Amino acid sequence: MDNEPARSVRVLTPTGMLGAGFPEATVERGLELGADVIAVDGGSTDSGPYYLGASQPKTTRAAVARDLRVLLKAAARAGIPLIVGSCGTSGTDNGVDWVSEIVADIQADEGLSLPVARIYSEQDADRLKEQLTAGRIHPLPPLGDLQPDTLDSCTHIVGMMGHEPIVAAIEAGAQVVLAGRATDTAVAAAYPLMKGMPAGPTWHASKIVECGGQCTSDPRAGGVLATIDTDGFTIEPLDPTAACTPILVAAHMLYETVNPFRMREPDGTLDVSEATYTALDDRTVRVEGSRFHVADQHTVKLEGARVTGYETMSFSAVRDPHILAQIDDWADLLRAVLTQRVEQTLGLGEDKYAFDVRLYGHNAVLEQADPAQGPPREVGVMLLVNAPDQETATAVAKIANPLMLHLPTADMHYLPSLAFATSPAEIERGPAYEFVLNHAVDTTTPTDMFRIEIEETPRHG
Template sequence: MPAGPSWHAAKIIECGGQCTTDPRSGGVLATIDANGFSIEPLATTAACTPNLVAAHMLYETADPFRMREPDGTLDVSDAMYTAVDETTVRVEGSRFHVADQHTIKLEGARITGHETMSFTGIRDPHILSAIDDWAALLRTMIQQRVEQTIGLTDDQYAFDVRLYGYNAVLGDLDPAQGAPREVGVMLLVNAPDQATATAVAKIANPLMLHLPTPDMNYLPSLAFATSPAEIERGPAYEFVLHHVVDSRTPTDMFRIEFEEATRRD
């Protein structure tokens, strides 16, 4: 069958019922022919719709119309999605552009250090009304106390303060409007070894529990999620290789070993 419909159908059915009205219902059946493909759910309680089938190209792709593969690119910019009946969708117009050069994606990761995390919750309305200022003060105080207590400078460790319930997920992409009712504060420390990461988190412990804003005339008590407050996460990793490599053949970069087994009756 043509590569365009075959690749497009494969992209959709790899997630099973995600393109149906009941994603938990099970798999789907795709029938590919020379002009396109039809797709329908296996469950009698679910249905495929043009919108749901088309929307699956938004999933795990950088471009909703083009998906690059080692030997070419799936192009669905001219694809048409039509309801055949109440449960089946017909897709035509998918194309596959064969690449001039076969490529392989090369990825690699390395250990960046060891992490320790602590998490506290804030419900104090005064702190929440100025949560950005409080978080900035927390960062400054942690840096100062770490240097005073164990002599570490900024280049010897790293930490991040994430405000869940306020901006931890999208950050500045979604500016906060008004004070939230409660915020979870996650402190994530990264250091060359686990003991140092935990030591930094322990120094931050009283700040995560009782840090007031400069204008407060009382000492707040916040709420740690765990006891002990420090959770050692072990080694942390980051991507260091994310490249496209030219390959003479699809298997050129991969070592293949064959072993011949002899059956003994």
């Protein structure tokens, strides 16, 4: 892991997210092909704000430990770095420590002694308010100017690091890097950039490999190996039966990007508008022409979540054809009657709580944009109540209980019987969260918002 210039760097990405699983044989093949680094993302905001707000992982410990055991043994055997980004799903300090404890247990079990770096990315609200006062925090669309009380309301705030803190950790002697919140691409880009690979091909390759095998003909078969050099990069699946094609590789620039040709990183912008994608054979693709424009100001994106209230959920199913023929009217009636009864029973106006009725099987996902025509065959009715406290949320849901079980339409002459999915019907979900930060901080240095701790002797127990 010296810093001598390299002619190429091979990045092994075993899966799109740590804990998602992968065939162990694909990692072995990556080592046989000469992998120089193993890079894997450990988190995401795809599943909503709860994981950041509560600082909880979405993956089970057993799944993360299984993947890490394979990867740690591979990194030790090959003498190469292992980099994990956005530990614990959201990259909070607790998430980094959670993954670090798993690593320590595995190292003890397997007799390994790889030096570990922990990079913490949580941010202090008071420190950020100083940055805000200094004019160093700017909104990203669609949000407006940040207010200080928004920072105070967050249960957790993280800064999204680029490659620089990861490089600093490796240069300080770490072979295993456990990073807090990081851009998905920084995890794969750090080592090639450290070894002198050009920024254009490196960032582009890192974008393509961020989701493991998603850029292949069989995303379930395992990850990919990207070989980055001074002129471009080559990418191939780790499973010999899977294939990369120019269309599959190019299409990944459409994934989670506002512009399929440009993507912003903390230190600049990737530009693939002139990139070419060439099939070298029936399963390997060569990409050239990627460029990177260095920004005048290095920035770090902030993510923060806060509690919006407490939720209780109920779910019933409608199979009655008379109701289904006018399901929208029935849902409107449910809303109106529930609002009236909550006022009568609890004395609560609509400003004291909120609820949502979602009709799964009929417009729940696309709403009015759904092209489906005609009445549905069956519909699942989800009621989601949000209130300042759990007791109130559950009380509202309980008032809705008989309505979700027996509410007839205005023209029905019998009492229908619907079907609850659970007993009791009311499921208390606890605190609900929302994302409230989409802002960038002008940094003094690329690493000054992050804290790096190197552990030469792994902790055991």
